[in-house]
Amino acid sequence: MTGTRTDELARLAELHGVAVSYRPAPDRTVTVPTSAVVAALHALGVDATTPEAVRAALADRERALDERLLPPTVVHWAGDTHDPAALTALPPGTRVRIETEEGEESYRASAPLVAGLPPGVHRVTATAPDGRTARAHLVVAPDRLPAPPGRSYGLLVQLYSLLSRRSWGMGDLGDLAELAGWAGRVAGAGFVQVNPLHSAVPGAPTDPSPYRPSSRRFPDPVHLRVEDVPEYAYAEDRERLAGLLERAARLRAAVLDRGALIDRDAVWELKREALETVLAVPLGPGRRAAYDAFRAAHGQALDDHATYYALAESHGPDWTTWPDGLRDPRSAATARARAELADRVAFHTRLAWLTDGQLRAAQRTAREAGMPVGIVHDLAVGVHPEGADSWAQQDVFAAGMSVGAPPDAFNARGQDWGLPPWRPDRLAACGYAPFRDLLRALFGYAGALRIDHVMGLFRLWWIPQGSPPTEGTYVHYDAEAMLAVLALEAGRAGSVVIGEDLGTVAPGVRETLQRRGVLGTSVLWFERDWTGDGRPLPPERWRADCLATATTHDLPPTAARLTGDHVELRDRLGLLTRPAAEERAEAVADAAEWLALLGSLGLVDSVGLVDSIGPVDSIGPVDSIGPVDSIGPVDGLGQVDGLGPVGGLGPVGGTATGPPGADEEAEVRAVHRFLLRTPARLIGVWLPDGVGDRRPQNLPGTCAEYPNWRLPIADREGRAVPLEELTAAPRLRALLEVFAQLRGG
Structure with a gap:
């Protein structure tokens, strides 16, 4: 259905959060192409290709909304004395069972239904008098995110650009800790902000942009200071390591002394070879216990991440070209491959643990140096369509769509960033688990988090694959739920959040962010x-x-x-x-x-x-x-x-x-x-x-x-x-x- 738009299509789009028009300025409204609306609905699992399909889909959606007792995710702000609207709208006599994150259960039949609940993501089961039952996630979040502890200044730096005479050709986490220690103690700085340190898509040449990573959940081991890994001192092949150090010195000298560009691929080639030697050293009992705890904490997500990188070594980084069975992380073929590649999976799991450890060490160094905030990490808008996250989380990504920006005064053709968007419906259905897990991992070593294009918590410009950026449309997210999850995880970590709110910002967005304690830029x-x-x-x-x-x-x-x-x-x-x-x-x-x-x-x-x-x-x-x-x-x-x-x-x-x-x-x-x-x-x-x-x-x-x-x-x-x-x-x-x-x- 690519021709004339109908009222029914507009209504169907509205019920799924898909825009049929937008306002780049208060006095101007732009109608988006019908093809973009149809494509966005298709990516959300809705057929709108014909008038008949639109009518059927609209009837199904309206019936589902009329009959449901609860939306999939409900938000309650801790400072609100009233129950969430979704709960107050329940039919009289509805019985509510609440199971907290800690496993405690309670039954409630009258308001207030959520009184006394601790912050967390709980489960709600509502049973109406007519026998209908609904289950939902209940996000109980603090009213505001943590505020900066006083006023302070800090340094902004792209970590790869910060080479020391000890790094291997690009800045690393050892350099970050050194800078933070100096800046805190000598310069009185309150923080150091760095670029996204997310995992890159493997292979050479890799995409050098830190804003198009393979995974946002786990950091990139290219940032490791190899010599700071405790097992380095016990590696047996000292000659091999000495040779790698000499090659690293030449790579570093080329950049610092001879004007060469930073070669991330060359750096990783050396570090990977060194880490193969270092990780052959068995872990001591204390280190083994810490490693096992890390694996338990990250569970399936870590296993998927390491499996993707192990498979990429054999089949290339683009998982969409892998043999059919391996394209599904839950298939029997993938399970067999995971077992066959157990050594490589373990290698990449160890790398994630080591990198997480050095990131935490850098934050400790910053705080010990007197920084009230410490290291500010950067969260990219999305991930590469061929990388680890898009493989492991296919169910929550919108297939065939890319995130970008509509035309504006500076770019009449718009922008396509080549990042697959999250499906808002799938996020809500799972209680925003991927977002929660991502934030929890980052807040584990971040004194503050900068969220790139923070407006994406409200809406994103979806572009159908193969179309120019001008032929996209906005798809809306449940901003209240996204902000509640952000407030919950930031509050648990005591971390500040900075939103990059430059660019096209819809009315009311900055005010909402400010009300919840998200700093602007x-x-x-x-x-x-x-x-x-x-x-x-x-x-x-x-x-x-x-x-x-x-x-x-x-x-x-x-x-x-x-x-x-x-x-x-x-x-x-x-x-x-x-x-x-x-x-x-x-x-x-x-x-x-x-x-x-x-x-x-x-x-x-x-x-x-x-x-x-x-x-x-x-x-x-x-x-x-x-x-x-x-x-x-x-x-x-x-x-x-x-x-x-x-x-x-x-x-x-x-x-x-x-x-x-x-x-x-x-x-x-x-x-x-x-x-x-x-x-x-x-x-x-x-x-x-x-x-x-x-x-x-x-x-x-x-x-x-x-x-x-x-x-x-x-x-x-x-x-x-x-x-x-x-x-x-x-x-x-x-x-x-x-x-x-x-x-x-």
């Missing part, structure tokens, strides 16, 4: 008075419940933004959509307005860019940029396949073209003094800003043109800076001194 360059004159928003008008930053991994570093180097980079790569002169003028005007505001607040001297461009008042507000709500999510767009040194970009990127270094450093510090003037609870410092790096870690819209996700932290000349030099850099120390008043919380 505010980036300086986007904080303008979009409802007024468009000028930079003064610090006192910023929201308090947010992480405030000057930039992100998808945006130019602060020095590049202030000097206009980001325009020169895009011009060299042929990415500009307007004449370079126009782009440069707009960039100058943008920076000038901000610097003028900083100067008026006494945060920067009248030097550098402000003096070099003439009076700021002659430029006027930068109205052509448009509101931040028109910017779509950009994580995971740029990929690099076999890209060597990037010609024309300098050793590993561009070189400085802006004003003298002293002025630049003063202006960068002024930007961060401004952030300190805002009421933001958390303030993030992009670590590469501490050494004048010019290159974004990801340049959205590029593929082979730019080495996304493969650049080490470098100085303004493009020379890689190892962790040991970074922490001693006068420029970084001067920048962090801006936050001296926040030290000690």
Whole structure:
């Protein structure tokens, strides 16, 4: 049914949470293609291909809703004195049995039905007087998520880019612990935020983007510090390990000393070989007990994860091309293969345990160093369609659909991120178990969690396979249930949650997130008075419940933004959509307005860019940029396949073209003094800003043109800076001194 939309189809779509239109702006409504609505319904198990099928499906859905006693998942916020609406709507005389997570049972026949229940996901069975019975999951959640313990600042870094003289060619968990220990004790930082450390799709070349992982449930062992594994000291083949250390030293030197790009595949090849030797050492009784406890805690999910990686070694990473029987994780063929590959399954299980252990150790180091928050981990929007999670959890993923973003002012063609979405109906039916388990695993080692594209808790843009992003539609999720599960697991762990809410945000979403205690994300360059004159928003008008930053991994570093180097980079790569002169003028005007505001607040001297461009008042507000709500999510767009040194970009990127270094450093510090003037609870410092790096870690819209996700932290000349030099850099120390008043919380 791809032609004229009917009222019946619109009603059917509404009852399944599928949008037939959306509003990108308050004064504009866009009708989505009927083909997208039909495809989304098909992915939800609903046939809407003909008018007759639509009528039958609509009748079935309406009858099912009329007859059901309870929805599959019910939410109760602990501070609410009333029963959830789903329970108060039960017929008079309905008998309710509640079984808590701890196995305690109680029978209730009158309100309040949920009084006294502890936080958790309980089971409710309702039996109506007419004999109808319904079972549901009851999520009892705290009213709000944990708040940050005081006000603090922290460092933002892509872990792979943080190489030390001990790492094996990319930053690892040993480097993370070293940075956290230094930042907490010496710089008084309250947290370190890193990129997603989820497991990557195996094979070479692997996708370098941390935002398109194989699994979000388990971390990637490529981040292990091999020498920190306790069994390393007892490995028998010392000659083999010595040879691997020498090769790792050459790989590291190529990046730090000779301008090579980070080669994740080469790093993993060395670490995998070393770990094969190390894991041959038997575990001692205490370590064995800890390992067994880890396996018991993660159960079937861990077994599936390790089985996928064992099977991928034999059949390749794309499970959709495996022999028929192996495509089903619950088949007899998979059970036989799991037994035959027991040694490899055990190897990958051990890797998951070791990586989890080093992540927990990094968080302990951060807290012991005085950080009130510690390590902030990043949760990607979704997973690769050919990876471990999509294989193991096929029942909760929407087949034939991909997540992306609709067209907007910055991307008229929309975006397709290549991530299969979760089915909202299947999530509700199982009490959001996959989401709960994912959060519980991450909160096990996270002082805080950043949720990429947090609007996905409310709705996601579904694109039918083979269609352009323009021909998608929004599918809605039960945001109350998603937030309740998030509040429950964050509360149990005592962890803060930060939502990345940049981009197109539906009305009311930010307010709902704030009410439940989810912090937002505010980036300086986007904080303008979009409802007024468009000028930079003064610090006192910023929201308090947010992480405030000057930039992100998808945006130019602060020095590049202030000097206009980001325009020169895009011009060299042929990415500009307007004449370079126009782009440069707009960039100058943008920076000038901000610097003028900083100067008026006494945060920067009248030097550098402000003096070099003439009076700021002659430029006027930068109205052509448009509101931040028109910017779509950009994580995971740029990929690099076999890209060597990037010609024309300098050793590993561009070189400085802006004003003298002293002025630049003063202006960068002024930007961060401004952030300190805002009421933001958390303030993030992009670590590469501490050494004048010019290159974004990801340049959205590029593929082979730019080495996304493969650049080490470098100085303004493009020379890689190892962790040991970074922490001693006068420029970084001067920048962090801006936050001296926040030290000690």
